[in-house]
Amino acid sequence: MQVSIKWLKDYIDFKETPEQIADKLTMAGVPVENIKDMGAGLEKVITGKIVQIEKHPNADKLSICTLDVGQAETIIIVTGATNVREGQIVPVAMIGAKLPNGLKISKGKLRGVASFGMLCSAAELNLDLDSLSDDAKSGIYILPKDTSVGIQVKDVLGLNDVILEFELTANRADCFSVLGIVREIAVLTGNSVKKPMLRLQEDGDKKANELISVKIEANNLCSRFSARVLQNVKVGKSPAWIKERIEAAGVRSINNVVDVTNFVMLEFGQPMHAYDYDMLAGHVLIARQANQGEKLTTLDNVKRELNPSMLVIADSVQPAGLGGVMGGLASEVTESTKTVVLEAAVFNGANIRRTARACGLHSEASGRFERGVDVINTVKALDRAAQLLEEMGACTVCPEIVDAYPGFELPSQVKFTSTQVNKHLGTTISSQVMVDILKRLEFEISSVKGEEITVTVPSWRNDVRCMSDIAEEISRIYGFNRIASTLPDGSMMQGGQSEEQSFVDRVKDILVAAGMNEIISFSFTHPQTFDKLNIPVDSQLRQAVEIMNPITDEFPLLRTTAVSSVLETIARNLSRKNEDLKIFEIGSVFTPKALPLTELPIEKLMLCGALTGKRTDIAWNQGKDTVDFYDAKGVIEVLFERLGIQKYTVQAGEHYAMHPGKTALFMKGKEIIAYVGEVHPQVQAQMNITKKTYLFEMDIEKLMKYSALTCRYQSLPKYPAMSRDLALVVADDITASEVEKMIVKNAGKLLNNICLFDVYMGEQVGKGQKSLAFSLQFQSAEKTLTDAEIDPYFESIIKALEEAFNAKLRS
Structure with missing residues (x-):
């Protein structure tokens, strides 16, 4: 996220330099990654008026321009540009200027005529070419006719600003807005905030609920859904000040309606979307899950196939937008739009993250929804957007707001004592100082009973839930540099391994000595893997725990079997021509007691291995035989021998991923302690494994149960056998x-x-x-x-x- 200093100063006055503000914010846990001067390199670039243009006497493609730059005398500049005319106002790089592209300007001669500067193009001024017309991109950049002469070009172009680029942690969702950063600056500098006043002229001829209705059908994915209606809309260019603010934040200007929604999103941290009212079938907006195979063409003109895991904003016929990610092309606001529906909502962050990843669509809106938005802000954001457009004369606002808010959320409260906080931080901060800090952070002090303090957490601080969070807030504002460094205090324990950890190390040593190689893979899987492994539909192995924030769309579930990880590794290596493999993994699998989760799943350590390819390395004195069932069986026998597991039996059996006629079970009594067999041909094909592969699987807990961890020695026999x-x-x-x-x-x-x-x-x-x-x-x-x-x-x-x-x- 990036914010301009000029925008911050719209809401708060401070005397500190951008560097000082950045340092204060960083030390308070709101890290500023970079400080960017938008006008860097334009210090000696001023505005000039072309008084006269003459042809160069010695060059047909050059012109001699006489310019008024607001000084006592005019200056001469020789140029090859063909788009300059007398009376135009242009940017002039004076002698001594060093432009953003590194070009240094000095006095020179062009075909015998002295030149005292240079006329600048948009590229030389480091302007965003994507936002300019084709004419403005080529040749000298022509400034508006009413531009004053002799002033800094960066003042004219809105580049007299400094940008703070933030590298925010995911828990500080409140700082993904200008007002959020302003709140932090107010606490750190002691200055007061000038929040925008919300005063609306609601002059529409109909109430909003007479024109549009909103519904929430997916209550688990949308907690609040609000809308306003704007009539007599005039779509056009945005005022310069709005355009400057959003472009400084890295958002491209489109038109006044879209720009205002982006402005409010950046200002409040509440994403919004604007729909063409006449393009909404039934004049209704419904937050629902997509139907299987349903399609939507998004604003980037890409047709996307949806699935029920995705949230859509739909009218009575079809989706009008991909909830929290991007709107639909069919309901886009255009120059012909006369009535606009503004929508602001609160969506499930994990679902938005998964949808954005699945579609490859990461937007400013989805980034904010992923981290969490303030449920209170939907109405404020709609009022602010309507106010801005109404003040521009771009619309008439219909009275009232349509608001669906089925599950009203009460603000959370946290109880703590100053003793608890000081013990947690290793400080001696007084309770009064703590209370003052929390008040400055806009926490409400609900009650003080003796030492116990109860605070009500602001709606925008969904990351504060317990005493430790309160201690963090106090410490970062109090100043980490004011907290003395101390050595940890407490009883010390000698580190060591558990019995299970030592056993696992022993198993690994035995397998490596038997010629196996250990792999380490993610403890995640995909629902399609269950089908690829031929796991029965009613198997407990299909009851996998869903991950709220998967690292990629390929791994949305916790794995219930380690077989998938081993076979995927085999397939990946075979596809890269690494065809002789003997691998194993000892890793966790997770089995829930019930879904949805009410308690932590059972975590078991499983040993799984696979062999494929040649039995020995290629050499002149070695055979070229490939591994078979007995190589895999032999690995288990060696392991059992070294672990002291005796009196086991081997019999034919079945395993979901193994060939039914080539599978063996190692038994201790009636308990299965190991599976070994050839990978089922169907599983082999579905996992893209091109060679015969042999698999074994064991439960570490069962191996420990039957192993002899201590050895008994006896003397060698004296008599022959x-x-x-x-x-x-x-x-x-x-x-x-x-x-x-x-x-x-x-x-x-x-x-x-x-x-x-x-x-x-x-x-x-x-x-x-x-x-x-x-x-x-x-x-x-x-x-x-x-x-x-x-x-x-x-x-x-x-x-x-x-x-x-x-x-x-x-x-």
Whole structure:
């Protein structure tokens, strides 16, 4: 935001220089980013009248101009401009001038004729070319005929001003207006404010409510909606003083009606919009949500498709404007407009921010609505705009205002004591000083009971809600430089990690050692991601928390699964030809207990990883195999081994994002502790993943539950182990894990290790059969085992397998 010093002085007198005012505001928490002198470089540019023009004797394209510049003698300037005429008033750069474009003016000779300055064009004066006519853009800039001679050009052009450019924080919505800045200056300088007087001549032949009606259908998106009607409107140019004020604030002048709405927006901080009354069907304005697929051509002549998340201002047939962002082209005020409806409203800031981002339309109005506007100001703003246009003779004002304000907002109150504030700030400010500061800030002192003070917060300060906010207000006006610097006081604690944090670090170390790379992504997602991941319609994972102020339109929700983030990372890397990936992320997912939220959602840490591409780096002595299901399964097995998770089983299962026939579940009893599998082909296509990818997902809390955080050591075995191989033929629907479980159950305590080393299906074992070959290792810590000691266990295993699975030994 930027404000001119001249505009500020319309409402408050102060003797401080712009630099001093900027310093005071910055130190009070209203930071001034830059100070810009609009007339910089024009100090020696004055007005001159062309008395005589002669042709140059030695050059056909040059002219010799004799000028009266208000001095005792005329001066001679040689120019090549073709648009100059005798009697014109023009800007003259005198000798010694240094123009805004860096050009230095000195005495010179052009083809033998001395020249004592230069006639200036609009570009050389650093004027805004977009606001000028084509004639004014080219050649010498011609000033009005009644311009005095010999005065500073910057006085004539309204450039004798200084602009303060603010870099305001989002919480100070009250300072996004000239009067808001004036209030701050008044507090800091002790001067009084001269607020504009609102005196209206309402001479219209009909009351406003007889001509227009307003309705609020989207109560959650619009809290107040007000309108005035202006008759006998004469659309034309704005007075010079209004044009100067808004252009100094960076807003382009259009016509008197639009300029007044912009002027009042900058003055009060209340955005407004003007509609051509005759272009509103049914003569009604309705604040409602857009219909799906509804279209609106905005003032920038772009046709936009809307959706129900957006607020529109509509007539009885179609949208007339995109609420809080930009008006519609169909109801634009033009030179043929005779009756105007002025509208001022208060909209939901988060919704306006999302709409502006979705449409790529950020305006002065949307920026103010996003930060919050004063609900009291709608009527004041309408009165001010109507008054300005009526004083110009540009309209007749209809009596009364049409105002829809269904939920009247009471001013908030804050209770505090001086002791609380001083303890918070580390100061010894008296309660009387605190009260004086708050009164200067226009806080109303509602009551003082002993030490307790109750203040009513002004309607424009929606950022003040508690004692800490009051302390901030007192400290910034009292002066941060007056508060002594002290060391923090209090009991000190040694920092450390929680058990969960230490466990997560351990998991990360194990996965990195297994060849994985950690990624970190946003904990946000988009509703379309649920469909891309094949998440069932009735799944709890679709109940996501909506973010009030998303960082982009791509991330409006808190994520309920980490799978989306990992697969999006895979897709992004594959699109950039980074095709060999082994990644994992440990991050939070958020599950609400109910929507809309009444309490904080449940936050869980999830581990999710994915593998795709080649198994090893390309090298002459390495194979070119790609990763498969068993690489992903192996990562989990390594992790479980290092975490001390034992006695788990692996079985076929299902996961919403994984191939139904290529998904395994790691189980502890009846509880699933890990999923692993190939990404479902449909999910792969919907996520734009072009290679087979393998995925795993785990809950960190469950891993902690079953991990052995302390290790138990034992001495290495003194006696050799004995190995036996067992090849079985079983039905192909019997899983290896079922067979392995039966072997362990009947192998006795001497079984040290079991390993499946071969699986065969083919003609040699018959249709519907398969061969499983296991290596069994027996070992004793007390002696060397003999065949005779192992044989009973081996026979018991074979008998149990025959009975349970009708298994046969393969010869």
